[in-house]
Amino acid sequence: MQSNEYLPFxxxxxxxxxxxxxxxxxxxxxxxxxxxxxxFEVSIPKYGEAPISVSGIGNGTVDLTIRRVGKVTNExxxxxxxxxxxxxxxxxxxxxxxxxxxxxxxxIAGGTGLSPVxxxxxxxxxxxxxxxxxxxxxxxxxxxxxxxxxxFGRWKQKxxxxxxxxxAENDTTCKIGLVTQYIPRLNFKNVNEATAIVVGPPMMxxxxxxxxxERGFHEKNIWISYERxxxxxxxxxxxxxxxxxxxxxxxxxxxxxxxxxxxx
Amino acid sequence: xxxxxxxxxxYIIYIIRLLNFEQGEFSYVxxxxxxxxxxxxxxxxxxxxAISFIDIPKLRHxxxxxxxxxxxxxxxxxFNQVLNEWSKEYIVYAPKIFKDGGSFSDTDRISYGEIHTxxxxxxxRKSDYSFKEILxxxxxxxxxxxxxxxxxxxxxxxxxxxxxxSCDIHAVKRLDAIYLENGCEDYYYKRLRDKVKFILIGCxxxxxxxxxxxxxxxxxxxxxxxxxxxNGEIYVDNHNDAWxxxxxxxxxxxxxxxPSYVTENKTHVHIPDGITPDIANSKIWDEYDSRCINxxxxxxxxxxxxxxxxxxxxxxxxxxxxxxxxxxxxxxxxGFTDVAGGGCYRKKxxxxxxxxxxxxxxxxxxxxxxxxxxxxxRCDDIxxxxxxxxxxxxxxxxxxxxxxxxxxx
Numbered sequence: 001m002q003s004n005e006y007l008p009f010x011x012x013x014x015x016x017x018x019x020x021x022x023x024x025x026x027x028x029x030x031x032x033x034x035x036x037x038x039x040f041e042v043s044i045p046k047y048g049e050a051p052i053s054v055s056g057i058g059n060g061t062v063d064l065t066i067r068r069v070g071k072v073t074n075e076x077x078x079x080x081x082x083x084x085x086x087x088x089x090x091x092x093x094x095x096x097x098x099x100x101x102x103x104x105x106x107x108i109a110g111g112t113g114l115s116p117v118x119x120x121x122x123x124x125x126x127x128x129x130x131x132x133x134x135x136x137x138x139x140x141x142x143x144x145x146x147x148x149x150x151x152f153g154r155w156k157q158k159x160x161x162x163x164x165x166x167x168a169e170n171d172t173t174c175k176i177g178l179v180t181q182y183i184p185r186l187n188f189k190n191v192n193e194a195t196a197i198v199v200g201p202p203m204m205x206x207x208x209x210x211x212x213x214e215r216g217f218h219e220k221n222i223w224i225s226y227e228r229x230x231x232x233x234x235x236x237x238x239x240x241x242x243x244x245x246x247x248x249x250x251x252x253x254x255x256x257x258x259x260x261x262x263x264x
Numbered sequence: 265x266x267x268x269x270x271x272x273x274x275y276i277i278y279i280i281r282l283l284n285f286e287q288g289e290f291s292y293v294x295x296x297x298x299x300x301x302x303x304x305x306x307x308x309x310x311x312x313x314a315i316s317f318i319d320i321p322k323l324r325h326x327x328x329x330x331x332x333x334x335x336x337x338x339x340x341x342x343f344n345q346v347l348n349e350w351s352k353e354y355i356v357y358a359p360k361i362f363k364d365g366g367s368f369s370d371t372d373r374i375s376y377g378e379i380h381t382x383x384x385x386x387x388x389r390k391s392d393y394s395f396k397e398i399l400x401x402x403x404x405x406x407x408x409x410x411x412x413x414x415x416x417x418x419x420x421x422x423x424x425x426x427x428x429x430s431c432d433i434h435a436v437k438r439l440d441a442i443y444l445e446n447g448c449e450d451y452y453y454k455r456l457r458d459k460v461k462f463i464l465i466g467c468x469x470x471x472x473x474x475x476x477x478x479x480x481x482x483x484x485x486x487x488x489x490x491x492x493x494x495n496g497e498i499y500v501d502n503h504n505d506a507w508x509x510x511x512x513x514x515x516x517x518x519x520x521x522x523p524s525y526v527t528e529n530k531t532h533v534h535i536p537d538g539i540t541p542d543i544a545n546s547k548i549w550d551e552y553d554s555r556c557i558n559x560x561x562x563x564x565x566x567x568x569x570x571x572x573x574x575x576x577x578x579x580x581x582x583x584x585x586x587x588x589x590x591x592x593x594x595x596x597x598x599g600f601t602d603v604a605g606g607g608c609y610r611k612k613x614x615x616x617x618x619x620x621x622x623x624x625x626x627x628x629x630x631x632x633x634x635x636x637x638x639x640x641x642r643c644d645d646i647x648x649x650x651x652x653x654x655x656x657x658x659x660x661x662x663x664x665x666x667x668x669x670x671x672x673x
Contacts, residue, residue: 004451006406006588007414045409046578046586050604070604084412202607229603231574231590235447238571238593239600243541244627249447261541264601264609264619 005234008043008086013079014061019147023112024077025055025065028085034062035094036119037225037253041233042066043086047075051230053252054090055115055148056122062090065115065147091233092252095120095197099223103195104133104188108179108208110200114138114147116225116252117199122151125158134159135186139179139204143171179204183211191216199225209256222256335521336500342514343382343498349510350425351380354461357398358427359391360384366392367561367646376426385427387493390471392646394567395428399439399456403575403591406452410585417587423459427491429467430525431474431638434481435567436462441632442570452590461504466492466524473641475531475654481638483525490523531641533657535625538664543622545670546663548656549614555649556613560594562620562643562653568636571595595620621656 015027030040034057042064043049050072056063068077079085097120105124107117124131136155140146142165155161162182164175179200188194196217198208205224212222228240228247240247242262254262338346350356358379365373374386375393405417443453464487476482490501501521502511512518563569573593578586593600596616601609610616628636643653 004416005448006451007416010412043576043588045411045414045588046576046583048576049574049588067605069606073604086414227603227607228609229601231572231593234450236443236450236570237573237590238442238595239573241623243622244630246446263541263544264615 005088006232008041008049008088010084011087013081013083013085016081017063019065019149020145022068023065023145023147024068025063025148026076026079026085027056027058027061027063028087029060030062030087031060032090034090035096036123037116038090038092038094039116039230039233039252040064040087040089041091041230042072042076043088044072044075044079045086047072049231051091051233051248053116053225054094055118057119063118065112065118067112089233091230091248093250095223095225095253097123100124100195100197101130102132103193104190105131105195105197106135106137106186106212107197108137108139108183108200108212109198110139110179110204110208111141111145112147113200113204113225117197118148118151120197121155121159125155128158133189135162136160137162137164137179137182139164139166139200141166143168143174146174178207180207180211183208183215186215192218193221195221195223197223197225209260219256219260224254224256224259225252226254226259226262227252335519336502336511336515337517337519337521338498338500338511338515340382340496340498342516344380345514346510347380347382354423354425355420356380356425356427357395358385359389360386367648382493382498387465390429390474390640390642390645392642393565394435394640394642395426395432396435396439396567396570398424398426399436399453399460400443400570400572400592403589404452405587405589408585408587419455423461424456425461425463425488427463427465429465429640430484431476431479431481431640432567433462433464433484433486434479434638435640438568438628438632438636438638439570446631461488462486463488464490464523466490467526468492468524470526470529471641473531473644473652473654474526474529475533475639475641476526477529477639478533479635479637479639482527483523490521492521492524529639531654533639533654534661535635535657536661536664538668539622539626539660540664540667542667542670543626543660543663544618546666548659548663548666549618551614552617552651552656553612553614555651556596556617557649558596558598558613558616559648560597561646561648562651563594563596564592565642565646567640567642568624568638569594571600595623617651617656621653621660624653625657625660 011028011030013026013028017025034054036054039051039053041049042052048071052064052066054062055065066073066076068074076085107121109117121136124134136159152161152163162175164177164179166178168174168176194217196212198205209222226247230240230248231237233248235246235249242264245262347356355378357376359374360377360379362373362375374389374391376395376397379385407414407416443450464484488504489507492499499521500511501523502508571593572590575589575591576586610619624637625635
């Protein structure tokens with residue numbers, strides 16, 4: 001008989017990185033293959049399960065950046081190093097690094113949308129010679145919402161990084177503005193070949209992809225990742241379905257040629 | 265002359281062997297001129313006669329339909345004996361009456377439950393709820409947990425026999441497509457499904473709101489046994505070798521039993537070919553914004569709706585111990601798409617209706633090659649707002665014209 005995908009395994013919290021009051025990264029033990037953009041179903045008995053995307057891949061660990069916004073995540077925030085969480089996964093297709101190698105790449109992320117693409121940014125940060133030019137545009141609501149602050153310094157040394165916030169009171173260290181306004185200013189050696197990854201809230205993705213197309217990007221060179229409610233992660237529960245597409249099975253990462261057709 | 269007779273005899277014997285007919289049965293097909301009681305005594309005359317009557321495709325068809333088994337006629341006492349025998353190994357589920365359990369006050373509900381006698385089975389009405397609750401329980405415990413341990417819920421030791429109509433047997437194929445073929449096999453579905461036997465209930469007449477003929481689900485050969493009730497007697501066509509002896513022992517006659525099926529419904533649907541994703545922009549969906557009250561009953565009665573939500577419960581006596589269940593979910597009901605942090609897709613009821621209709625008659629087919637809807641009409645029967653699903657299908661034609669008109673403008 002086949003294995004029971006619904007039975008979770010225990011994973012130990014190795015580290016907790018606090019980004020904001022609401023967003024922590026939990027470093028959890030996990031042995032096995034995992035790709036950036038994939039997700040785990042993380043659960044705490046009594047409180048339920050939530051799909052959380054992988055924000056970093058270490059040696060024997062995965063990072064899950066969790067936003068404290070619901071019943072399950074509230075409870076997860078009560079846990080600390082040495083405690084254990086139940087997990088199952090990884091699920092979803094994830095990003096295929098090969099699509100971006102030897103090409104110019106711009107990664108545009110909004111808010112927690114930075115989590116699923118962080119693995120890509122990390123990869124090219126340490127293997128910058130594998131890209132023909134890399135830009136990261138990360139947007140947050142306010143300076144206190146910024147995630148992965150300590151990583152930005154490292155990234156800045158290797159690639160062009162634009163860190164921007166929608167608004168900031170009494171803070172002049174950040175650029176202010178929406179991620180979309182930086183797109184027209186980007187320079188590319190060959191925009192016909194340049195690739196882009198866009199992840200964030202629905203409106204941000206809509207206008208960002210629009211901006212990229214106006215900038216001359218080809219649809220086939222843009223990838224996006226969707227966020228949906230998922231109760232199973234394995235194509236059964238139906239919550240994540242859009243048209244004939246199951247986000248958990250066929251995504252959450254989509255080439256824009258397909259992704260643009262997915263309308264709720 | 266003799267050699268020709270010999271050749272023809274061989275030919276007939278060959279056909280009989282080929283089709284695994286017994287001599288008595290062969291007469292059923294040959295019929296018109298009487299029987300070949302002894303194949304060795306055939307004369308040239310009746311061989312020629314026979315050959316002109318033998319309709320090979322018909323022979324094959326009848327054999328295929330009937331398998332290699334005979335039909336049986338049982339009285340109620342005999343069939344109850346069969347049920348009694350089955351109950352040792354199986355739980356038998358059939359549509360039965362739940363007194364005062366209907367949607368309106370003082371009405372009964374017909375839905376699936378365990379039965380022990382043929383008298384409990386409702387043959388003359390459509391079940392309000394489908395068989396799917398047996399394979400996908402409304403609430404199913406997946407495992408039990410403590411804070412640091414999980415233990416899988418056990419499977420009931422008995423197998424399952426389900427009595428259901430043709431449309432519902434077609435629905436099983438849809439459930440299988442989601443739970444066995446869409447991604448990995450579902451552990452909990454698979455282990456129940458492996459132990460299920462299906463008994464087809466014949467439909468002599470179409471019920472209200474049925475449109476199985478247009479959906480192509482009015483017939484099926486895919487059953488372990490077929491059952492219909494006529495003048496207080498139960499007619500069975502058995503396909504399951506393991507039950508042969510039981511039926512033989514309990515039957516009063518062994519007539520030929522050919523499944524009844526509906527060939528005409530009052531309700532018709534036409535699913536147009538030219539649907540495109542643009543149809544989402546049509547105005548036909550707007551009326552459901554106000555008409556639909558998103559109660560989700562259409563999903564719960566549908567034999568092909570398969571969505572579920574995870575639910576953790578814990579015991580009041582010991583708050584550290586509990587269980588994880590999956591419970592049936594509805595794409596019409598609030599909360600179906602809610603993501604943490606307040607995100608929600610398809611807020612309007614019209615959008616949800618569009619999602620459901622197109623899933624049933626458009627996008628499921630794109631993924632699986634055939635329509636999801638089986639035309640049982642239960643959603644029409646149950647809707648408290650009298651929304652007709654078949655009507656909403658029939659509006660698609662106009663919607664296509666409307667959105668293609670928009671594109672031209």
